[in-house]
Amino acid sequence: MRAKAFIAAALAASLLSISAPARAGEDYGIGRPATSEEIAGWNIDVAPDGAGLPPGQGSVAQGAQIFADKCAACHGDHGQGKPMDALAGGAGTIATPKPVKTVGSYWPYATTLYDFIHRAMPFNAPQSLSPDEVYAVSAYVLFLNHLVPADAILDAKTLPKVAMPNRDAFVSAFTPAPGKAP
Amino acid sequence: MVRRYTNKSASRREILTGAASLAGAALAASTAEAETPTSNLPPGVPEWQQQPGAEVMSPPYGQPSPFEAGVIRRERTGGSPYPTRQAAVSLTPLQDLHGIITPNGLHYERHHGGVPAIDPAQHRLIIHGLVDRPMIFTMADILRFPATSRLHFLECSGNTQNWGKPDAALTVQDTHGLLSCCEWTGVPLKTVLDAVGVRDEARWMLAEGADSAAMTRSIPIEKAFDDALLAYAQNGERLRPEQGYPLRLLLPGYEGNTSVKWLRRLKLGEAPWQTREETSKYSWIMPDGSVRQFNFVMEAKSVITSPSGGQKLAEPGFHEISGVAWSGHGKVTRVEVSTDGGGAWSDAALQEPVLPKCLTRFRLPWRWPGGPALLSSRATDETGAVQPSREALLKQRDARSYYHYNAIQNWQVAADGAVTNAG
Numbered sequence: 001m002r003a004k005a006f007i008a009a010a011l012a013a014s015l016l017s018i019s020a021p022a023r024a025g026e027d028y029g030i031g032r033p034a035t036s037e038e039i040a041g042w043n044i045d046v047a048p049d050g051a052g053l054p055p056g057q058g059s060v061a062q063g064a065q066i067f068a069d070k071c072a073a074c075h076g077d078h079g080q081g082k083p084m085d086a087l088a089g090g091a092g093t094i095a096t097p098k099p100v101k102t103v104g105s106y107w108p109y110a111t112t113l114y115d116f117i118h119r120a121m122p123f124n125a126p127q128s129l130s131p132d133e134v135y136a137v138s139a140y141v142l143f144l145n146h147l148v149p150a151d152a153i154l155d156a157k158t159l160p161k162v163a164m165p166n167r168d169a170f171v172s173a174f175t176p177a178p179g180k181a182p
Numbered sequence: 183m184v185r186r187y188t189n190k191s192a193s194r195r196e197i198l199t200g201a202a203s204l205a206g207a208a209l210a211a212s213t214a215e216a217e218t219p220t221s222n223l224p225p226g227v228p229e230w231q232q233q234p235g236a237e238v239m240s241p242p243y244g245q246p247s248p249f250e251a252g253v254i255r256r257e258r259t260g261g262s263p264y265p266t267r268q269a270a271v272s273l274t275p276l277q278d279l280h281g282i283i284t285p286n287g288l289h290y291e292r293h294h295g296g297v298p299a300i301d302p303a304q305h306r307l308i309i310h311g312l313v314d315r316p317m318i319f320t321m322a323d324i325l326r327f328p329a330t331s332r333l334h335f336l337e338c339s340g341n342t343q344n345w346g347k348p349d350a351a352l353t354v355q356d357t358h359g360l361l362s363c364c365e366w367t368g369v370p371l372k373t374v375l376d377a378v379g380v381r382d383e384a385r386w387m388l389a390e391g392a393d394s395a396a397m398t399r400s401i402p403i404e405k406a407f408d409d410a411l412l413a414y415a416q417n418g419e420r421l422r423p424e425q426g427y428p429l430r431l432l433l434p435g436y437e438g439n440t441s442v443k444w445l446r447r448l449k450l451g452e453a454p455w456q457t458r459e460e461t462s463k464y465s466w467i468m469p470d471g472s473v474r475q476f477n478f479v480m481e482a483k484s485v486i487t488s489p490s491g492g493q494k495l496a497e498p499g500f501h502e503i504s505g506v507a508w509s510g511h512g513k514v515t516r517v518e519v520s521t522d523g524g525g526a527w528s529d530a531a532l533q534e535p536v537l538p539k540c541l542t543r544f545r546l547p548w549r550w551p552g553g554p555a556l557l558s559s560r561a562t563d564e565t566g567a568v569q570p571s572r573e574a575l576l577k578q579r580d581a582r583s584y585y586h587y588n589a590i591q592n593w594q595v596a597a598d599g600a601v602t603n604a605g
Contacts, residue, residue: 095471119396174476
């Protein structure tokens, strides 16, 4: 008798829990915590303040060699473009009727160059360059735009400090709603 | 003479050869469309009625009639402006579509590093940054969350390049084909963000794709918590590879590029990341030389799809003028149509459903008297925004802004009925 009552009660309880509706904002218990190793492998973004830049360094001279080997075929020997985007030139043209947009003339942050080359270039083998190689080839592209000297060596400290001429022209068209975010 | 087959009397062999010859006849007819055998027209009994047709499941995944073989995505008339075919676009054939839904195989494409071939069993979404619990989700996990379906358009930021002198040869596929509309199914992003616990300091979210471009855009947190969707299905079936299979972000009303495909990572942070796609691209130069970035919402816009560039009105008389209207700000409330280049405007009928951030089909009956006509449409949305004329838009900004061209489209009808792009 007792056992029967117990089973009935357990059954009722389990039925209750089965039918309890999940509420909005509730923890559904779906997914699992991401490990720091998993996050580290994919956490490749670089912010304008340099957050996310890895240890390592590269010089303009090293970058010239990498560029000749891995970039020039698509972007031109001196980054002048053809067949793909020009990476150098166009200085002072942005506010004219015929703007020539390049890394040097248009881009507001040097950190974007590191982020983009590492994630997406060379086009045929993205994410294949080591941090040293990305620093070096970034330095070379900036050198082609006369934004760093021929003997420049870039790393996580110096890259975010490279002054980009068109930086102050950028204005955000997005106005966040006032008050606390949702 | 009337021959009749029934399922009982026809042998399997007869059915098979019948199906094969039917397919053959269809192909032959499509190559020599003009020479329709007169015996297929009344009073004759058409050949396709004289024997049973193809079996079920021929093929298992149904395809359009071979007579519709011309209804395909295309690159721009006169050649693609892109040097590669992996970082390029293909355009939706708006002139051939009916209603508001874009069939999955005709959804426009814009890729920056080609279409990855992702095994869904090996796809993961990581959410981290300013969250209480950094989490990793499998596709099976994502499919367990409570889901929803919504109809929304997607428009590429660079759709409609009418800034300069109009090219008369362009069709509506060329001018407006970076526009599609589907029913999207997935998990409201808010549901998943609530599950990981977004911290108060978070103001922006980085969305990253698993394609070779590792596409990234910074998204305002307001949008992430508003109507953003983690979409895994499109028009009832799982996403097409070129639409982000197995998982994409869908940001209703925002420029297409922000709806990051092949979504693998969301990171919460305090400030935008200033990725290449929100600095070098998808930003624009204003006449004063300043550069505007984060131009998210696609503005009120409409276009007549029939009659449109490249078509020809066969004869004077009745023709329905029909097209689509949309706004990233909400619902379309009004579409006006002019047949005399903007002199007089008439209200077109808006076909239900009229939904926010979705294509709305409009229709207006028209009697073409013959002679030249200039057809235009003008949309108004629920915020009161009215689609501008080209002149009005050019007073705000010019070809240097490239993106977000939403001015009124005009189609020139010549005296012989030929329709061309008038910008």
